[in-house]
Amino acid sequence: MFDGLSGDAFTRILDGERPEEVLESAIPFIELMSRYRCAMMEVETKLRVLDEEFSITYNRNPFETIKSRLKKPMSIVDKMRKKKIPLSVENIEKNLNDIAGVRVICSFPDDIYALAAMLVQQDDIRLIAKKDYIANPKPNGYRSLHLIVEVPIFLSNCKRYMRVEVQFRTIAMDFWASLEHKLKYKKDIDNPDDIAKELEECARIISSMDVRMQEIRNRIEQS
Ligand code: GTP
Ligand code: MG
Numbered sequence: 001m002f003d004g005l006s007g008d009a010f011t012r013i014l015d016g017e018r019p020e021e022v023l024e025s026a027i028p029f030i031e032l033m034s035r036y037r038c039a040m041m042e043v044e045t046k047l048r049v050l051d052e053e054f055s056i057t058y059n060r061n062p063f064e065t066i067k068s069r070l071k072k073p074m075s076i077v078d079k080m081r082k083k084k085i086p087l088s089v090e091n092i093e094k095n096l097n098d099i100a101g102v103r104v105i106c107s108f109p110d111d112i113y114a115l116a117a118m119l120v121q122q123d124d125i126r127l128i129a130k131k132d133y134i135a136n137p138k139p140n141g142y143r144s145l146h147l148i149v150e151v152p153i154f155l156s157n158c159k160r161y162m163r164v165e166v167q168f169r170t171i172a173m174d175f176w177a178s179l180e181h182k183l184k185y186k187k188d189i190d191n192p193d194d195i196a197k198e199l200e201e202c203a204r205i206i207s208s209m210d211v212r213m214q215e216i217r218n219r220i221e222q223s
Pocket of ligand 1: 177
């Protein structure tokens with residue numbers, strides 16, 4: 001039984017439970033989310049440290065932007081329901097990999113692999129899973145490198161490994177993914193097959209631009 005997360009907190013108060021008790025039962029969830037926030041900060045800092053070093057040593061930045069987000073409580077509940085797993089702090093931690101998410105937007109595809117390798121080789125990082133949707137794009141054209149990592153966070157009296165989903169993509173891949181995400185939610189599409197084909201074609205064009213831009217960079221660097 002998962003306490004204190006949702007609209008049923010209100011129902012429980014109406015049913016006669018004391019508001020303080022209802023709020024108290026939300027504390028384990030709030031603590032869990034706080035641990036995820038810390039893990040997200042750890043991963044973001046690790047990547048920013050690499051960026052700092054790169055800009056001093058090689059005079060360039062391996063990524064353009066980095067964004068972190070925590071999954072919203074309602075999205076957590078929806079996902080657990082979809083997976084048909086009973087709601088509890090333990091089950092959430094065990095079954096969801098993307099509560100803490102870090103998205104790294106790189107300039108060139110090569111930077112993605114270089115940065116991902118540098119992150120994973122750090123001795124406190126555990127690599128749990130890797131999905132390379134750049135080498136193997138999704139049928140709809142989606143491209144990105146996804147890592148699920150575990151990172152330790154040091155609390156006042158213990159050390160906890162927390163899972164973080166790290167998505168690496170180029171500016172071009174991000175451009176496609178952002179627009180595709182927006183378009184997906186438009187329901188009044190006349191010809192979905194045609195549109196899917198068109199989107200996949202756009203992803204290919206964008207990907208070939210990534211390769212060409214990288215080749216230009218390589219030529220400039222070698223000259
Ligand atoms: P989720 O249950 O959605 O998290 O998917 P999953 O566990 O199968 O993992 P996957 O690596 O396929 O996708 C994780 C995340 O990648 C999603 O939550 C999105 O942020 C992103 N993503 C995956 N596929 C697509 C896609 O087709 N389009 C866009 N725009 N984003 C995608
Ligand atoms: Mg997800």
